[in-house]
Amino acid sequence: xxxTRAGLMRISAEEETKTWRPHPLVLSGAxxxxxxxxxxxxxxxxxxxxxxxxxxxxxxxxxxxxxxxxERNIREHLNKRGIQCLVRVTTAxxxxxxxxxxxxxxxxxxxxxxxxxLGDSENAEYRQKFCDMIAHFHSQQRNxxxxxxxxxxxxxxxxxxxxxxxxxxxxGGLMIILGYLLQSSRNWYxxxxxxxxxxxxxxxxxxxxxxxxxxxxxxxxxxxxxxIVANDKSFNEILHESSANADLVLxxxxxxxxxxxxxxxxxxxxQRLSGLPTTIMVLAAEEISFGExxxxxxxxxx
Numbered sequence: 001x002x003x004t005r006a007g008l009m010r011i012s013a014e015e016e017t018k019t020w021r022p023h024p025l026v027l028s029g030a031x032x033x034x035x036x037x038x039x040x041x042x043x044x045x046x047x048x049x050x051x052x053x054x055x056x057x058x059x060x061x062x063x064x065x066x067x068x069x070x071e072r073n074i075r076e077h078l079n080k081r082g083i084q085c086l087v088r089v090t091t092a093x094x095x096x097x098x099x100x101x102x103x104x105x106x107x108x109x110x111x112x113x114x115x116x117x118l119g120d121s122e123n124a125e126y127r128q129k130f131c132d133m134i135a136h137f138h139s140q141q142r143n144x145x146x147x148x149x150x151x152x153x154x155x156x157x158x159x160x161x162x163x164x165x166x167x168x169x170x171x172g173g174l175m176i177i178l179g180y181l182l183q184s185s186r187n188w189y190x191x192x193x194x195x196x197x198x199x200x201x202x203x204x205x206x207x208x209x210x211x212x213x214x215x216x217x218x219x220x221x222x223x224x225x226x227x228i229v230a231n232d233k234s235f236n237e238i239l240h241e242s243s244a245n246a247d248l249v250l251x252x253x254x255x256x257x258x259x260x261x262x263x264x265x266x267x268x269x270x271q272r273l274s275g276l277p278t279t280i281m282v283l284a285a286e287e288i289s290f291g292e293x294x295x296x297x298x299x300x301x302x
Contacts, residue, residue: 008109020293022143022181023050025106025113026085027099030055031074034119036149036278041117042083043185044178051085052106052113053078056098059091067091096129100136113142114286120148122270131263134283135256143174144253144283148273155278156247161193163223163250164239168215171252173290175282179250180221191247193223198230198238205229236272249279 024041028034031053038053045051053074057067067089075087088106092098103116116137121130137144161182163175176195182188195216199208205227212225228238243249253269256262273279284290 008111021045021049022115022178023111023113024115024117024145025052025054025103025142027116027118028053028055031077036154037117037119037147038078038083038085039155039187040145040147040280042085043187044181046181046185047084050111050113051083052088053083053085054088054090054099054102054106056095056102057089057091058093058095058098094129096126096133099133103137103140103142115143115145117145117147120146120270120273120281127267128263131256131266134266135262138256138283138285141285143285144281145178146253146281146283148270148276148279148281150276150278153247153277155187158188158247159191160246161188161191161248161250162243162246163193163195164243164252165195165197166252168290170284170290171282173293174284175250175252176219176221176223177290177293178280178282179223182248183222193221194226194246195223196226196228196242198228198235200230202229239272240275243276246277249277251279251281253281253283255283 022044026037026041028037041051070089071087161179163179165172179193183191183193199205209227216225259265
């Protein structure tokens with residue numbers, strides 16, 4: 001306990017860029033129903049970041065003893081499957097409200113989850129609440145990863161990850177970090193990571209290709225740059241053609257406060273994902289430069 005206390009007291013409130021790593025809070029519900037979320041989070045932490053699996057119960061009659069029993073059962077289930085993490089079961093009148101409360105209050109001092117991982121919801125009845133929840137997480141400076149699972153393919157062969165990229169700032173830097181962490185994990189070991197950018201015509205292709213190659217060489221993650229000329233095709237057409245054979249796709253999300261109607265935007269985004277392999281929608285929120293984190297990427301595996 002003395003060692004633990006000393007370590008906690010030494011953690012700076014402003015975490016240094018070179019030591020950044022994801023500390024995911026997984027909103028999994030029952031672990032057996034959304035195991036793909038837990039598996040993803042475990043692959044990102046490499047058993048170094050602090051991972052928490054959480055469940056929100058909406059039954060008002062759930063007492064503290066039952067919550068403790070559920071936490072113990074979930075913890076035992078995860079341990080049997082080799083997952084090292086913390087477990088949190090909480091109650092609330094509404095699952096979305098409970099998730100928001102959990103993100104606001106969970107943690108100890110400066111050691112709080114910096115990334116929330118949750119499954120996508122295509123239920124139109126709850127879409128507004130779901131989108132309001134994402135906006136709330138973002139306002140709390142938590143990165144958000146929404147996993148839209150292809151239930152037929154799941155994670156496929158775990159051999160190829162496509163990142164649709166718009167630059168190192170914000171979502172772009174975080175997505176490359178996530179791709180690198182997955183690629184160096186046991187489940188995705190040595191998977192090919194492709195960083196894809198779309199340009200309007202051949203005139204812009206050469207310059208963008210050179211710039212992208214220079215950035216990729218500098219960050220040294222082993223990713224392969226790929227520049228695609230639109231030739232009057234829509235981004236949706238290009239996305240579905242180019243990533244049809246990927247095992248995982250990473251797409252950035254717009255910030256909620258940049259969209260007049262974030263719920264309508266999210267609905268259009270969901271329509272875009274129809275038929276794609278399992279896709280992670282990524283929304284960066286922390287006030288750090290993920291581009292600088294990438295320059296220190298050796299620290300992830302030390």
